Amino acid sequence: xxxxxxxxxxxxxxxxxxxxxxxxxxxxxxxxxxxxxxxxxxxxxxxxxxxxxxxxxxxxxxxxxxxxxxxxxxxxxxxxxxxxxxxxxxxxxxxxxxxxxxxxxxxxxxxxxxxxxxxxxxxxxxxxxxxxxxxxxxxxxxxxxxxxxxxxxxxxxxxxxxxxxxxxxxxxxxxxxxxxxxxxxxxxxxxxxxxxxxxxxxxxxxxxxxxxxxxxxxxxxxxxxxxxxxxxxxxxxxxxxxxxxxxxxxxxxxxxxxxxxxxxxxxxxxxxxxxxxxx
Amino acid sequence: xxxxxxxxxxxxxxxxxxxxxxxxxxxxxxxxxxxxxxxxxxxxxxxxxxxxxxxxxxxxxxxxxxxxxxxxxxxxxxxxxxxxxxxxxxxxxxxxxxxxxxxxxxxxxxxxxxxxxxxxxxxxxxxxxxxxxxxxxxxxxxxxxxxxxxxxxxxxxxxxxxxxxxxxxxxxxxxxxxxxxxxxxxxxxxxxxxxxxxxxxxxxxxxxxxxxxxxxxxxxxxxxxxxxxxxxxxxxxxxxxxxxxxxxxxxxxxxxxxxxxxxxxxxxxxxxxxxxxxxxxxxxxxxxxxxxxxxxxxxxxxxxxxxxxxxxxxxxxxxxxxxxxxxxxxxxxxxxxxxxxxxxxxxxxxxxxxxxxxxxxxxxxxxxxxxxxxxxxxxxxxxxxxxxxxxxxxxxxxxxxxxxxxxxxxxxxxxxxxxxxxxxxxxxxxxxxxxxxxxxxxxxxxxxxxxxxxxxxxxxxxxxxxxxxxxxxxxxxxxxxxxxxxxxxxxxxxxxxxxxxxxxxxxxxxxxxxxxxxxxxxxxxxxxxxxxxxxxxxxxxxxxxxxxxxxxxxxxxxxxxxxxxxxxxxxxxxxxxxxxxxxxxxxxxxxxxxxxxxxxxxxxxxxxxxxxxxx
Numbered sequence: 001x002x003x004x005x006x007x008x009x010x011x012x013x014x015x016x017x018x019x020x021x022x023x024x025x026x027x028x029x030x031x032x033x034x035x036x037x038x039x040x041x042x043x044x045x046x047x048x049x050x051x052x053x054x055x056x057x058x059x060x061x062x063x064x065x066x067x068x069x070x071x072x073x074x075x076x077x078x079x080x081x082x083x084x085x086x087x088x089x090x091x092x093x094x095x096x097x098x099x100x101x102x103x104x105x106x107x108x109x110x111x112x113x114x115x116x117x118x119x120x121x122x123x124x125x126x127x128x129x130x131x132x133x134x135x136x137x138x139x140x141x142x143x144x145x146x147x148x149x150x151x152x153x154x155x156x157x158x159x160x161x162x163x164x165x166x167x168x169x170x171x172x173x174x175x176x177x178x179x180x181x182x183x184x185x186x187x188x189x190x191x192x193x194x195x196x197x198x199x200x201x202x203x204x205x206x207x208x209x210x211x212x213x214x215x216x217x218x219x220x221x222x223x224x225x226x227x228x229x230x231x232x233x234x235x236x237x238x239x240x241x242x243x244x245x246x247x248x249x250x251x252x253x254x255x256x257x258x259x260x261x262x263x264x265x266x267x268x269x270x271x272x273x274x275x276x277x278x279x
Numbered sequence: 280x281x282x283x284x285x286x287x288x289x290x291x292x293x294x295x296x297x298x299x300x301x302x303x304x305x306x307x308x309x310x311x312x313x314x315x316x317x318x319x320x321x322x323x324x325x326x327x328x329x330x331x332x333x334x335x336x337x338x339x340x341x342x343x344x345x346x347x348x349x350x351x352x353x354x355x356x357x358x359x360x361x362x363x364x365x366x367x368x369x370x371x372x373x374x375x376x377x378x379x380x381x382x383x384x385x386x387x388x389x390x391x392x393x394x395x396x397x398x399x400x401x402x403x404x405x406x407x408x409x410x411x412x413x414x415x416x417x418x419x420x421x422x423x424x425x426x427x428x429x430x431x432x433x434x435x436x437x438x439x440x441x442x443x444x445x446x447x448x449x450x451x452x453x454x455x456x457x458x459x460x461x462x463x464x465x466x467x468x469x470x471x472x473x474x475x476x477x478x479x480x481x482x483x484x485x486x487x488x489x490x491x492x493x494x495x496x497x498x499x500x501x502x503x504x505x506x507x508x509x510x511x512x513x514x515x516x517x518x519x520x521x522x523x524x525x526x527x528x529x530x531x532x533x534x535x536x537x538x539x540x541x542x543x544x545x546x547x548x549x550x551x552x553x554x555x556x557x558x559x560x561x562x563x564x565x566x567x568x569x570x571x572x573x574x575x576x577x578x579x580x581x582x583x584x585x586x587x588x589x590x591x592x593x594x595x596x597x598x599x600x601x602x603x604x605x606x607x608x609x610x611x612x613x614x615x616x617x618x619x620x621x622x623x624x625x626x627x628x629x630x631x632x633x634x635x636x637x638x639x640x641x642x643x644x645x646x647x648x649x650x651x652x653x654x655x656x657x658x659x660x661x662x663x664x665x666x667x668x669x670x671x672x673x674x675x676x677x678x679x680x681x682x683x684x685x686x687x688x689x690x691x692x693x694x695x696x697x698x699x700x701x702x703x704x705x706x707x708x709x710x711x712x713x714x715x716x717x718x719x720x721x722x723x724x725x726x727x728x729x730x731x732x733x734x735x736x737x738x739x740x741x742x743x744x745x746x747x748x749x750x751x752x753x754x755x756x757x758x759x760x761x762x763x764x765x766x767x768x769x770x771x772x773x774x775x776x777x778x779x780x781x782x783x784x785x786x787x788x789x790x791x792x793x794x795x796x797x798x799x800x801x802x803x804x805x806x807x808x809x810x811x812x813x814x815x816x817x818x819x820x821x822x823x824x825x826x827x828x829x830x831x832x833x834x835x836x837x838x839x840x841x842x843x844x845x846x847x848x849x850x851x852x853x854x855x856x857x858x859x860x861x862x863x864x865x866x867x868x869x870x871x872x873x874x875x876x877x878x879x880x881x882x883x884x885x886x887x888x889x890x891x892x893x894x
Contacts (some may be wrong), residue, residue, distance in 0.1 A: 079514065111673065111674065112811070113402055113403065114398070114401030114402045114403045114784065115401070115674070115730070115786075116673075116674070116726055116728040116811075117398075117400075117401045117785070118668065118669065118670050118672040118699060118701075119401070119458075119484065120402075121484065121512070122619070122620075122668060122672070123672055124669050125620065125622055125644065143388075157761050171861065179416065202773075251361075255283070
């Protein structure tokens with residue numbers, strides 16, 4: 001899972017609902033409250049994002065939502081609403097619910113693990129069936145349906161692979177289908193982890209940052225502080241960049257961003273170019 | 280397919296299946312051990328007669344609910360019931376240890392075990408969490424050598440376990456593995472070669488690794504007792520010639536479900552050998568590339584027509600719709616049809632479905648669109664169970680089915696008992712209509728794939744729709760909710776869902792009140808699985824009165840803290856409270872990623888991996 005605390009998407013949406021509820025606590029019923037109509041926003045607060053689902057009548061809600069966003073305290077506890085709501089029946093309980101003090105994590109729009117709840121062997125149906133109907137004689141295109149939980153998930157057309165960076169406890173996921181080259185993947189690594197890495201180095205940063213966020217470069221050529229490594233379908237660790245991109249995509253199971261200085265210690269698998277050609 | 284279709288076997292028993300293990304009376308009995316029967320209860324001759332009579336009578340009790348009740352009458356009944364129980368069902372393999380189970384039930388013939396929680400199927404739990412079959416097979420091998428049948432769901436089974444099964448139980452007859460993993464073709468090879476009395480080998484939605492062993496060839500020569508062979512989940516080619524010979528020498532074979540590596544031409548050859556089949560999984564339902572274009576196509580229609588007993592049809596893993604007309608002869612007899620791998624259109628479906636008057640179970644892809652569902656509603660008046668799966672399982676994909684098809688089904692299929700429906704948009708009106716048109720609903724699972732999506736016509740939350748379901752469907756025991764839901768929906772569930780045993784919640788609710796309503800309002804609640812909903816420690820505390828009556832509670836990506844979970848663990852010593860984090864996270868956070876807790880007589884398990892912390 002990407003974050004320890006589910007604090008991405010979940011933070012924003014229920015919070016907005018709570019704000020709506022509090023504001024209308026006097027007399028306005030649940031169903032008819034305008035604020036109840038949910039504005040689905042998937043970016044961090046204050047950003048101009050397209051709603052995930054755009055219904056016509058939501059456009060009028062946008063101005064309301066923007067207001068809510070500005071009220072929303074970005075870097076603080078996300079439980080103010082929760083605290084207000086639970087206060088009433090918290091009286092009945094001996095212990096005060098202490099809201100988890102989880103710092104705001106960067107929200108990434110996009111698919112969520114395990115949603116919709118379809119088992120992995122039921123996915124990829126569009127590809128297998130379509131291939132069968134297009135070319136009846138080409139059965140060898142049987143797509144091997146990946147069912148191991150640790151392996152990349154292919155939802156529809158995406159190929160999601162876990163990526164972890166040394167020193168950062170939170171892992172991320174990347175959709176390899178949305179890149180077509182190693183350079184783009186390398187840029188993505190920088191985008192995904194730059195902020196997190198900076199937060200790790202200076203966790204007390206609140207307000208003006210004492211240390212600038214350092215750009216993560218050189219992950220492919222061994223010159224940077226970090227190097228990109230992957231685990232293939234045989235469980236071996238390999239340096240990223242040796243084989244053509246499409247071959248890499250077909251065998252990669254997991255990505256890791258490791259400190260270049262530690263690389264000699266890590267047991268990297270031997271180059272398996274020969275085997276991959278058989279794919 | 281019946282095992283696959285009705286995973287709500289809880290219907291057979293309303294109090295939890297292992298209630299007898301946790302009730303006080305039984306607890307005392309167990310704590311004193313199986314010896315209690317002898318040392319504390321000297322039986323003079325007249326009571327011996329009574330026990331013999333009792334034994335003969337209790338043999339006839341099959342329902343495990345009845346048996347649980349009978350065992351609570353008195354020690355004598357407890358002992359006799361234990362001796363006469365031949366089918367042992369354990370809904371959570373960690374609720375009781377193999378030793379305890381074998382000590383009490385010494386004459387078990389059939390063992391039914393369930394392991395991982397259901398949300399593990401959706402990658403919400405790292406692999407290798409547990410649920411190992413190994414300690415069970417070893418314990419039973421020693422204590423119950425006359426075990427004949429094993430049914431496992433969501434458990435890890437190794438090749439060694441399969442070997443042990445085959446070697447320790449001489450008369451072993453049936454093995455059914457549903458959503459299991461950990462074994463491969465080499466384990467299967469050993470198993471089939473040694474089980475000479477094997478009648479049933481059903482591998483359903485399980486992960487089988489390819490050890491490149493020809494397990495079909497390992498079936499012993501000579502006449503086979505096989506009645507059911509299901510391997511549609513095996514993702515590797517099999518030895519077809521060996522399979523053909525096996526089918527030819529299995530006169531009792533009734534159920535055969537092939538995997539997608541069997542072509543339609545090969546299917547034909549098998550059907551010709553086995554026209555007595557009642558359940559058929561057709562494999563790929565497309566030709567292999569070896570069949571040349573000029574070759575004469577076999578007469579598939581005649582082959583199907585010859586299968587006069589065929590009532591359950593599935594497969595179609597790589598369907599070429601041109602071949603669909605082959606099944607016309609048997610449509611009128613079908614009670615169960617699974618098209619959930621067949622990406623077909625409404626036009627392709629209509630000629631088939633218009634003949635399926637007796638159909639009771641129908642699984643299909645949403646590629647048939649609302650129009651296809653309307654066709655189903657027009658013909659299938661006997662429909663009991665419908666499952667509509669998405670071809671494109673993403674939140675923002677086009678939705679070919681909607682409230683239109685849903686409402687049509689409700690109007691046409693009044694006897695509907697179970698529905699699983701994936702869609703992108705829904706309305707309260709359609710759900711309310713179904714609640715009124717289909718009062719026999721026992722299972723209602725609606726998955727609006729976009730998170731927090733409201734009624735797409737009114738913009739309202741989906742509260743009223745689900746509210747109507749719990750209000751009007753008085754037999755409802757299983758419910759899965761989705762879409763935009765406020766606390767109100769849960770208020771309805773708590774108020775009206777008095778028979779609800781299983782509840783699945785995702786991205787729903789506004790506050791702790793929602794969970795509180797459910798925990799306080801649903802006395803029959805046994806299985807509660809929640810993800811990504813804003814419920815915190817206070818809500819968790821509101822269920823303390825009920826957790827011992829439940830099989831499990833799962834909460835992931837909610838607002839629980841370690842402290843909150845610790846509180847529960849301290850308050851309830853017979854609960855095992857597991858906090859699970861992602862496999863690659865080393866740090867413990869204040870927030871709990873996943874809570875999985877369940878009642879158990881054994882305390883914390885000793886096989887927990889390092890990403891699990893038991894409080």
